[in-house]
């Protein structure tokens with residue numbers, strides 16, 4: 307009996323030591339659904355995302371898949387942790403980190419000065435570009451048309467994204483048009499196809515998917531802004547350094563590029 311107890315204790319200690327060494331123990335370990343943790347001996351990290359952003363994150367049946375989901379899994383494997391993906395609206399992601407409800411966020415999220423005031427970012431793992439989607443017969447021919455003197459366009463964006471931040475600053479604040487904010491990128495696209503708005507400013511990769519899925523839309527050739535995507539974490543999170551180490555290894559051995567190439571075919 308005694309021996310049995312000792313074995314259990316030793317095993318438990320080894321398991322928790324492994325988890326500690328591996329870098330789990332994020333803010334939400336205790337809150338997270340413990341089933342996986344108990345079954346496999348691995349701890350759980352909760353990842354916040356907004357699964358309406360193909361090919362970075364989207365639903366395939368009940369499951370969230372995509373570049374970010376695959377990279378998160380690869381990082382989880384390196385750290386010896388299970389990754390549990392929580393889907394939410396994009397504007398809820400940063401609040402979920404600051405409230406300690408998620409350990410990290412991957413959502414094709416751009417590093418911005420403003421966001422750095424409330425969260426930390428990992429090293430960048432991909433680049434993105436803001437583009438403009440218009441109807442095929444639109445009078446808007448280039449991005450500069452949006453900023454031309456006397457311009458008065460209605461621009462659709464996903465709320466709190468960088469598309470929202472840039473157009474608010476460059477268009478709305480300068481009285482060059484109106485910005486309509488939608489919870490989901492797909493809702494902005496629907497407003498464009500029904501003629502409620504004149505264009506949508508959104509990241510290029512989801513833009514390509516939306517244009518492919520909707521007749522009569524095109525992406526302007528001139529691009530708006532280039533950006534860096536990174537993983538967001540609560541300020542001061544101990545996980546940031548561990549994630550960066552894992553990311554650098556996954557970049558160096560080609561895993562990240564392999565994942566990106568699976569979802570984005572060379573143009």
Ligand code: GLN
Pocket residue numbers: 356359396413414415416417434464466467468469509
């Ligand atoms: N890259 C943009 C941003 O960070 C959009 C991200 C998204 O909609 N998932 O704001």
